[in-house]
Every structure is written in structure tokens, then in C-alpha cells.
Amino acid sequence: MIVFSLQCSKNHSFDEWFSSSADYDTQKKSKAIACPTCGDKKIEKALMAPSVGKSAAAPAPACGAPACGNGACPMSGVR
Ligand SMILES: [Zn+2]
Numbered sequence: 001m002i003v004f005s006l007q008c009s010k011n012h013s014f015d016e017w018f019s020s021s022a023d024y025d026t027q028k029k030s031k032a033i034a035c036p037t038c039g040d041k042k043i044e045k046a047l048m049a050p051s052v053g054k055s056a057a058a059p060a061p062a063c064g065a066p067a068c069g070n071g072a073c074p075m076s077g078v079r
């Protein structure tokens with residue numbers, strides 16, 4: 001199962017479960033998906049989970065050296 005964040009042409013967003021991405025395409029083509037708020041069948045995929053960008057932008061952990069800063073610390077390249 002896969003969940004998609006969907007949005008109707010009136011900007012109502014909602015989540016809908018599908019068995020696969022192809023299942024979404026099939027249901028969209030046959031207009032089987034309707035907005036639960038207004039019943040609109042002009043459905044598009046909304047932007048995906050907001051948490052994705054956050055974790056990618058997380059700052060690198062500090063190395064703990066007293067002089068560490070500005071990425072110049074030699075420890076910053078060590079993982
Ligand atoms: Zn709607």
C-alpha cells in the first residue's frame with residue numbers, strides 16, 4: 001500500500017491509499033477519486049511529506065573541539 005497526498009482543483013488536500021502508483025493512475029483516469037470535501041474529481045498529487053526537506057537540511061553534528069567553527073575544524077571531515 002502507498003499513500004498519496006492529493007489536492008482537488010479547489011485546493012482541498014487529503015490523503016488517499018492506493019495499492020501502487022499505477023493504481024493511482026488507473027483510478028485517476030477513470031475518475032474514481034473524488035475530493036471528500038467538495039466531491040471534485042479534478043485531482044492532482046500534492047507536494048509530498050513536509051518532513052523530507054527538514055531531515056535533509058539538518059546541520060552536521062558538531063565535532064566538540066573547542067576551536068571548531070566555520071567548517072575549518074579538521075574533525076568536521078571525520079565520520
Ligand atoms: Zn475539494
